[in-house]
Structures are given as structure tokens and as C-alpha cells.
Amino acid sequence: MIVEKLPTIFQQALPILAKIQAAGFEAYFVGGSVRDLLLGKQPHDVDIATSAYPAEIKSIFPRTVDTGIKHGTVTVLAKSAAYEITTFRTESGYQDFRRPDQVTFVRSLQDDLKRRDLTINALAMDSAGQVIDLFDGLADLRAGIIRAVGIPTERFHEDALRMMRTIRFASQLAFEIEPRTRAAIEQNAELLLKIAVERIHEEWQKLLLGQAVQRGLASFIQTGLYRYCPQMSTCQEPLQKMLTLPVLHFKTVATAWGLFAYLANFSPSKLGDFLKAWKSSNQLIEESREILRALLLMTRRDLKPSELYQFGWPVVWQAGEAANLLGIDLDLNQLHQIYQQLPIKSTKELVINGGILLKNFNLKPGPYLGKILKQLEVEVIEKKVPNHLDSLLARAKQLICSKP
Structure with missing residues (x-):
């Protein structure tokens, strides 16, 4: 050719x-x-x-x-x-x-x-x-076939990470794994314990972002590779639940972890510990935990404007993607409109700060100052006080004067 x-x-x-x-x-x-x-x-x-x-x-x-x-x-x-x-x-x-x-x-x-x-x-x-x-x-x-060169067992004994690479390519390319190659993975899956967690995680993340996640995930389960991944040995049930979803496509790894954690009935704290075992970055851990928190609220139809503010739109959008994969009828456009109508999107947009409070009132730096600022932030988000300096100073004076 x-x-x-x-x-x-x-x-x-x-x-x-x-x-x-x-x-x-x-x-x-x-x-x-x-x-x-x-x-x-x-x-x-x-x-x-x-x-x-x-x-x-x-x-x-x-x-x-x-x-x-x-x-x-x-x-x-x-x-x-x-x-x-x-x-x-x-x-x-x-x-x-x-x-x-x-x-x-x-x-x-x-x-x-x-x-x-x-x-x-x-x-x-x-x-x-x-x-x-x-x-x-x-x-x-x-x-559309994935086949090991030569004798599959020899290739996987040379580098056990190749087993994860094989199922990763099944997801990325939407290819089928050839039977002898699949059988060799199943027979040698335990060798994955010899591989650094970071390398396994890298392949797993690529699998999650593939065009045929269900194909790669099915091989991950059927070959038993999941048993030799950090804290995954008891997670066949949530993995199977993921596999049975009508559509499975992720735009971010954090969305995938948030969805998995929801199906595994993990708390955000449990998810954090789980991802630490996978040697995940602090950023991925925190983002995945926030997505799970937002997803749990979405499933209860209980996401308030203040929580939209707290999570921020990127987290809400990713949690919404996970909710839609779960078949939850969620109007992300409506949520985005509510988010866009928030008076402020971050603390940086609040026109008052600690320096201004210290300058205008007889206060000392400390926890009490932070509590005043937090209260003002909440009241601006809830549209009880406009984000104008004079209005915020007047409200701050009320809060300070009402201090017991």
C-alpha cells in the first residue's frame, strides 16, 4: 500500500x-x-x-x-x-x-x-x-480488530501495561479485540499488579474518553482487569451499571468518575479516598468530588441558585452531563440561564472586601471579619442586597451593630 x-x-x-x-x-x-x-x-x-x-x-x-x-x-x-x-x-x-x-x-x-x-x-x-x-x-x-503481534501471552509478559492499552484502543477506535488476544488478557490479568498505578490510570483515562467506552469497559470487566486496579476488586456492580446505560460518552474524566461514584453509592469523601488510591491529581480529585455533590443534588431536584454559584458553571455542566447519561430529565439550558442571572459569579466580583470594611468600621482582622464578608456574599447571591458599595456598607453596619 x-x-x-x-x-x-x-x-x-x-x-x-x-x-x-x-x-x-x-x-x-x-x-x-x-x-x-x-x-x-x-x-x-x-x-x-x-x-x-x-x-x-x-x-x-x-x-x-x-x-x-x-x-x-x-x-x-x-x-x-x-x-x-x-x-x-x-x-x-x-x-x-x-x-x-x-x-x-x-x-x-x-x-x-x-x-x-x-x-x-x-x-x-x-x-x-x-x-x-x-x-x-x-x-x-x-x-476493526485489535490483535497482539505474534503470541499474545509473550507480548503481555513483556509489558503487562499492554493489556490496558489493548482495551483502551478498543474504546478509542471502536475496534473488537481478537479472541486469542482477549483470552491472553484474561489469563494474565493479575500481572497488572506489577504496573505502577499512574500508568494504569493514564490508560484508564484514555479509555473513558474514547468513542466506544462501553466496548472498552466491557473488556475491562470480562477479562477481570478491574480486579487488579486500585480498590476496584469490589466494584463490578457499579461498572456493570455503567455498561448498561443506553449511551456512554464522556467529555471529561472527572465526569466519568462522578458518574461511577454515584453508581457505586460513594460519598464525596469516599470518592476522594478512592481517587487518592489511583494516584490522581488533587485537581481531578476535587473536581470529581464537586461533580458528585452537584449530581446528588440534581437527582433530588434540589439545586438552588446559591449552589449554582458555589459549584460554578463548569462543575454544574459536567454534573448535568452525568445526569443526562443516567436518564435524568434535566434542562441544562434552564440551569444555565439561572446561573447567568446570578448577581455575581465569584467572590472577586463582590465590590466590597476586608480592606474596605477595616477602613470604614472599627474592626480588627480575624474570623469575625470573614463572617461579615461571607454573609454579604450570600445576601448578594440571594438578591437581598444589591452588589453596590453603599448598599453593602449599610448592610455591613447593620450586621456589626447587631452583634451581641
Whole structure:
């Protein structure tokens, strides 16, 4: 197969391939960029593999960085971009089920491609657009099949994270996992315990944002991989509930976690502990907890203007997306109109602050000052007091004078 017209991102990299070839070595585009090109997707970057060893690449190009020199990767700095160039290699001795104990640089493209995880990722393309397909990856792309290269068990023993990558691709590409590959995941699912939680979470998040989440989620459950994820071993029921929803599509990971937590009957506190076990960022933890709080109120039809203010529209919108996935008839447009009509959207918009109160009243900095400001903020949101300085000063005076 020949790609007649290469997209700009490949054309810009052609001089790199040409320079390597001029020095007497082979060079190809490989992996995900080739896969995405053939699927009609726009690659974000390109990976280049070569028969030249790292020292030889460094002698060809004047500006390089030893990105992953032990594993054969050198970054070449060109005028318009940086390109990772990796030497063809073989690997052996995966004692930790993640990284090879030994990497051997080779001159054979075939030896390099056969160590890769999936047939759809084991494709190469030369500078003329000729696709090199040694493991029927093109046929699998056309058929929508995800298949391990060679013997699936061997690929998963080399890197157990590949099991999560496989089901992630099922979600992202809406592909079916080939039976032998699926069976190998089921047989080796426990190896996921060997993998860092952060890496598992990264694949899980990509699965949640895929175009066919239910496909990836079904494989996650059926292969038993969920049992070896942090605190997930007892969560088959909420996962199954997610799977049975008529539509399952997430625009944010936090929305997915909020929905999962709702189906699992988690409290916001429980969700926080759960996500800490997943080594989630503090931002994701807090956002997911807020979405769950808002979702719980939505299911009770009890979201007040003051709560819209407290959550902010991004959280309300995400919680509303989750509510709609649950089949809750919620008018997000109406909620947005109510939110837009709030007198203020954040504390920063309040025209009074602690400095103004200190200047106008005989007060000292401390908790009492904060209580006055909070009360004024609440009354502005509830439209009991206009957000005008004179009105707020008058109301502040009343509050201070009424202090026992």
C-alpha cells in the first residue's frame, strides 16, 4: 500500500529521513502516527525508527539530545520541530513485566516491528509513502480488530501495561479485540499488579474518553482487569451499571468518575479516598468530588441558585452531563440561564472586601471579619442586597451593630 499524499506533519519530517538515508541507513515512520494516518486521523507527532545506532545518528545531525539513549532514542533538533529517532532494537528479560532487562540494537526493521504490542501499531512507512506491513496490521485496521503481534501471552509478559492499552484502543477506535488476544488478557490479568498505578490510570483515562467506552469497559470487566486496579476488586456492580446505560460518552474524566461514584453509592469523601488510591491529581480529585455533590443534588431536584454559584458553571455542566447519561430529565439550558442571572459569579466580583470594611468600621482582622464578608456574599447571591458599595456598607453596619 502506498499513501499518495503525505500530510504536512510527515512532509516536514522527510528531510530527517533523507539525511539518515543519505548516510547509508534505513529510516521509517513507525507506530501510532502511521496507524492514525491510515485511519484518517490527524497524528499529533511522528516517530522515526532507523537502522542507525544512536552514536551514528548523533554524528549525522549537529543538534541532538540523548532523550533515552539506553533504549536507543535520540532527539534530533531541526529548525521547525524536534524528532525522536529510535534505533531498531530487540528486547529480552522482562523480570518486572514492564521494562526489558536487556536492549540490543539491530539493523533489521522486521526484528524491531515484531517486538511491538499490536499489529495495528507494528506498521512502518518509508519516505515514499510505502507502508510496510509484516503482521497483517492493514487487514486488522480494515476489519476493526485489535490483535497482539505474534503470541499474545509473550507480548503481555513483556509489558503487562499492554493489556490496558489493548482495551483502551478498543474504546478509542471502536475496534473488537481478537479472541486469542482477549483470552491472553484474561489469563494474565493479575500481572497488572506489577504496573505502577499512574500508568494504569493514564490508560484508564484514555479509555473513558474514547468513542466506544462501553466496548472498552466491557473488556475491562470480562477479562477481570478491574480486579487488579486500585480498590476496584469490589466494584463490578457499579461498572456493570455503567455498561448498561443506553449511551456512554464522556467529555471529561472527572465526569466519568462522578458518574461511577454515584453508581457505586460513594460519598464525596469516599470518592476522594478512592481517587487518592489511583494516584490522581488533587485537581481531578476535587473536581470529581464537586461533580458528585452537584449530581446528588440534581437527582433530588434540589439545586438552588446559591449552589449554582458555589459549584460554578463548569462543575454544574459536567454534573448535568452525568445526569443526562443516567436518564435524568434535566434542562441544562434552564440551569444555565439561572446561573447567568446570578448577581455575581465569584467572590472577586463582590465590590466590597476586608480592606474596605477595616477602613470604614472599627474592626480588627480575624474570623469575625470573614463572617461579615461571607454573609454579604450570600445576601448578594440571594438578591437581598444589591452588589453596590453603599448598599453593602449599610448592610455591613447593620450586621456589626447587631452583634451581641
